[in-house]
Amino acid sequence: MKQVAISGTGGWLRAALLEQGRLVEWRSEQAETEPLAGCVYRGRVTDVLPGIQAAFVDIGQGKNAFLYVDDALPPFHGTEKRPINELVRVGETLLVQVSKEAAEGKAPKVTTRVSIPGRLLVYLPPEGRAAGMPASGLPGAGVPVEPGARVSVSRKIADEAKRRKLRELAAGLLADGEGVIVRTEAENAGDEEVARELAYLRKRWREALASAAGRKTPCLICRDADLIEAALRDFGAEVVEEIVVEEAAAFQRVRELAEALFPGAADKLRRYQGREPLFERLGVAAQLDRALQRRIPLPSGGHLVFDRTEAMTVIDVNTGAFSGKGGQQREQAVTAANLEAAREIARQLRLRDIGGIVLIDFVSMQEAANRERVLTALRAEAAKDTARVAVLGMTALGLVELTRKRVRASLAERMTEPCPCCGGTGRVLSVDELERRLFDELSGLVRSQEAEAALVEVPARLYERLAAGGPEEWERPLHLYVLGSDRLPPERYRILYAGRSEEAERLYREKSEMS
Template sequence: MKQLFIHCSNQVTQSALMEDGVLTEFAVERTEGASLIGNLYKGRVVNVLPGMQAAFVDIGLTKNAFLYVDDVLHPHLDKQPKEKPPIGELLKPGDELLVQVMKEPLGGKGARVTTHYSIPGRWLVYMPDADYIGVSKKIEQEPERSRLRSLAETIREQAEGVILRTNAAGESREALEEDLNGLRRVWRSIAERSGHAKAPFELHRDTGLVGRMVRDVISPDTEQLIVDDEARAEEAKSYLRQTAPALEGRVQLYREAKPLFERFGIKEQLDKAFQSRIWLPSGGYLVWEQTEALTVIDVNTGKYTGSVDLEETVFQTNGEAADEVARLLRLRDVGGIIIIDFIDMEIEEHRHQVAQRLETRIKRDRTKCQVVGWTRLGLMELTRKKARENAMKYFYEPCAACKGSGKIYIR
């Protein structure tokens, strides 16, 4: 059973997704300074860096945005030149262009932007110039993939690109076409405003956290959407009324005095999930360390001694760890390189089964995640797309005394 909870306060809006009573996703957005991802701007090229094949673009933020040459070329690979041209042939300082934020400012870096525009809807993603059709990999049945691809071919116009989202499975041509027409109208409005706007200028802001979660997460297998703010509950109902009327009745307004996240045990699960040591059901545990470049996870048997032999004890602990790591990567919204130091296993089949178990659990992740495999040193390597600040940044800050190193200075 899937349940989505949304808690609203004056400072932040928080969403929590529960699957069979287990917390699997958590997101936070400040009331002021909402997410920039998906926003479109008319920007001005400030500087071109031939050595990095990139340019800095002023889009009106504190720091200039970063634009790679790959994000200037045509979005369809078949229409790109065989050899990348120098960035200086494509852009000059002072040029004005329409860009979309694909990665928020992180640390000291500015936002990363692209000219490969995409506007997400309920059933599909519209890409005005991409000229290709894609189908979500999570739709695995080949007949349904073929049906959706054929439908997209008949409803798109020349040069348009369309990606059918997971939610599109089973939907009619009419529903898909209505979604596409709405996204076309949004794009045409953006393009028209861009022609008159003076850079830097914000042309389009993607929907906030509540809208995104309703659009991207709510599906027929979602039992409830519980919101503790009347205005946001009505916002969710209004969107579903237009796109999925059968699901509107699943939105519930929470009115009890006890805080929403405490009432449903979400706060308790969050507290455990964001600790540096996370206990596994058997008594083993994970040690979770975050650095700027990567995330390192160490697996330990802890209190678990097993009942058969050492190899079986290690295998069981690693299996539990694979499940928990996959869940926590989603929950913590970890991005970048991830290294897992599983306990050494002697039997090759056990190594294979643990890797498969991890891959299977990771398929539930809505963010692109790739299991690279075992390294020569026996470590498991993964990558996960990083677009936003880690959720921990909203609630934790480095200690003023140790600067986050966690060490005690002895005089």
């Protein structure tokens, strides 16, 4: 069963796509100040860098956006290549759209090719520099199309008669300067549905322009569709079996959208009024917690390990206790484990919204046919992803390479933040190393200040070590008074006093009584 669950409780909008009760995709409302994919801004060029063929655009969000030369090219440029300094200049006002969100120190990426995605169409307004051309990487625009025309039809529509009919229909609905991409979902749509959606997208764009007319540059012109509309569009509202909504306002919004844009979804809509929160009832909350874990167990007894670096994500497949049944040979058991892992990896990439380069270390297989079976399974599952995934093959070391189009921040980036103790590394100094550093610093105070005693505040794990006396071979450089603290991070300590023994003892007693 394929199911969409939407909740608007607590003032936060959240949406989940589930297949057979398993969480496949997750969306949540983010702060309006963040430059999200699909947002259109009126910005000002602050810097042009011919050396890297790029420019930076102030969009009013604190961090300037990155505009690469290919995303600044005018419509119908063909194969002509022009340098960035001929396309934009410092101080120029541009209409730009976020094609890739900011991520951990990297600026958001923008394009001058503005597009407004819908379920059947992607509207290309005349104000965008590239009316008639697809905006690569934007939500809803990631379909293969025919270039060089105001109307482009998805290549996934194979029937030439339907392609011609859709092209003529869309062309007849366009005003001067407008363009449109006809998406695969329009293949079996009626003429009235197509016309209604184009009118809706055009109206939304016009209203956004009008509302921003008197505002200073830089400013936000419009956002992508709200979370509910984007979820219904991207999750395939008309092909799911059920849409269950918690909270009255969210239910009303879904019903309005179903009537206007997703007529096939109206009969699948159900209001949830149970006592238990919807996502708790469906097990979504628990599955989200697991999706943030480094280690993911597999039903057979094996597990996956996800490690993220600045450059890529690395996934290791381990068979664990799985060795096959009925006396199967190792090759068969390993292949079965890898096939199971391939399916789960594709789901996890989609759920975690991992983008960029991914390397997968499957368990080694000897037969080429088995390696191809695993690659085929991985490609089949990845084809279900709403983001573009390219499985590039297996290296000489047996590592599978793939890339996944990054548009939004990953699930981990949206739901977590770097640990203030370890700085995001996932590791802290060992208690031995922490003790060594403390004693080194105290030794320096003995030499420089002739300190006789010191009062230190240390985290709980170091307090236990010092209270026990520490290793016999470590000689303390001075008399030490120790206070334990649950407030200190695990790899921090504080030297509160170093000097005369009488004063150190007095301060120790005073602070001990206060605590």
